[in-house]
Amino acid sequence: MIKDKLYIGIDLGGTFIKGGVVSNKGQLLYSTQIETQAEKGPDKVTENIIKLINNLIKNFSSNKEDFCGVGIGVPGIVNSEKGIAVCSHNLKFDNFPIAEKIEREVSMPVKIANDANLAALGESLFGFSNGCKNVVMLTLGTGVGGGAIINGTMLEGNKSAGAEFGHSVIVFNGNKCNCGRKGCLESYVSATALIKKTKEEMLKNKSSKMWQVGSVENVNGKTAFNFKDIDKTAKKIVEEYINYLSCGVINIVNVFRPEVVVLGGGISNQGESLFKPLQKIVDKEMFASKHTPKVKIVAAKLGNNAGVLGSVGLFEN
Ligand SMILES: [Zn+2]
Structure with a gap:
């Protein structure tokens, strides 16, 4: 043996x-x-x-x-x-x-x-995308990290400074990003951005059921998702969040056309309520969607062990 x-x-x-x-x-x-x-x-x-x-x-x-x-x-x-x-x-x-x-x-x-x-x-070797040669990962955390395996090789770019998908602009002249640009994907779909947006909307809508969390200090990346079925402000935040995320994912899909897009970070634990609408938009709007195989969007499997593995x-x- x-x-x-x-x-x-x-x-x-x-x-x-x-x-x-x-x-x-x-x-x-x-x-x-x-x-x-x-x-x-x-x-x-x-x-x-x-x-x-x-x-x-x-x-x-x-x-x-x-x-x-x-x-x-x-x-x-x-x-x-x-x-x-x-x-x-x-x-x-x-x-x-x-x-x-x-x-x-x-x-x-x-x-x-x-x-x-x-x-x-x-994730590409041992996660749900196991066996796929083209895999892109986005980690939705404090910021938005990224990585891509293309034709089985890690895409690093010169001095390994590439694959920074979080810093591709999805809204021209949009929200200020930590990197200095405006409108980066990170400034719309990181957990930080989602929490900020949730707090802002709560302050604008004093009758929102999300106030059941007590104060805005208690808001986290799950708050809007937790209330989306019973509160229209929360529903709007989640829909908008998924629209921004789909825009970023489709941009990446159109450039690299992976078999699988892996989403990591806390927000990726939202299951169906995130992945179902996201998959639907990507299926519809990605380039040549009628003539090409689907791009599967899945949650990361390995959690904190992905790097070690x-x-x-x-x-x-
Ligand atoms: Zn940026």
């Missing part, structure tokens, strides 16, 4: 570094995490990653020879070819040769990629 190959997957976050032992078949065999300590600078963060890798090895098998490599998802701009964390504000990376530094300490190959790209790779794809592709 051929033994599964084992990898170590690391997802470097602002607060925690998550790590896991992953097989080439996408099984997460063991996982643990450690505090990032981002405020102490890149050298300390690197030290913590090394500590986490050694913990994973020790607790899982105690034999370094069992592992084929380490894949790390790094936030911000990443030069994946050279293993350099080019720029990440939260983690204070500034052209930091992170892969080389870790490789020296752990004596096995280390590869890095942008964290959102790596999550998309994980995606690390396998950095080696096995």
Whole structure:
């Protein structure tokens, strides 16, 4: 019997570094995490990653020879070819040769990629889109992250700075975005944007049933969805939200024509009430819809483990 190959997957976050032992078949065999300590600078963060890798090895098998490599998802701009964390504000990376530094300490190959790209790779390999060669992922969270696998390869662009679907404009001169432009998809469909819109509409509509949450401080990304069947303000917010999201999704579909679009982040847990109307609009409005196969829109399957599992794809592709 051929033994599964084992990898170590690391997802470097602002607060925690998550790590896991992953097989080439996408099984997460063991996982643990450690505090990032981002405020102490890149050298300390690197030290913590090394500590986490050694913990994973020790607790899982105690034999370094069992592992084929380490894949790390790094936030911000990443030069994946050279293993350099080019720029990440939260983690204070500034052209930091992170892969080389870790490789020296752990004596096995280390590869890095942008964290959102790596999550998309994980979903394409081991999520619902398993087996599809063209997969685009959008993560609807504080911002809107993105990643694309095209013809089985992670689309990174020059210096891995591409695939930023959240910063494509859907409303010319529209809402101000964190990136400096106006009207980006992110400024309409991130959880942050949905929460802001819900609060604004509640303040305009004092009779809205959404006030049952108490105050606007208690509003979250679920509020409008929770009340949409009994409150017309909430219904309007949800409809508008889905219209904006469909616009962004169709733009992406028309450029890349994936088999599957994966939606991640908290909002993707809304199930049918989000996916059904969204799928309907995309089916109708995407280019050449009558003559081409459907593009399936699905919720992410791997949750917070997508990046850790995606690390396998950095080696096995
Ligand atoms: Zn933007």
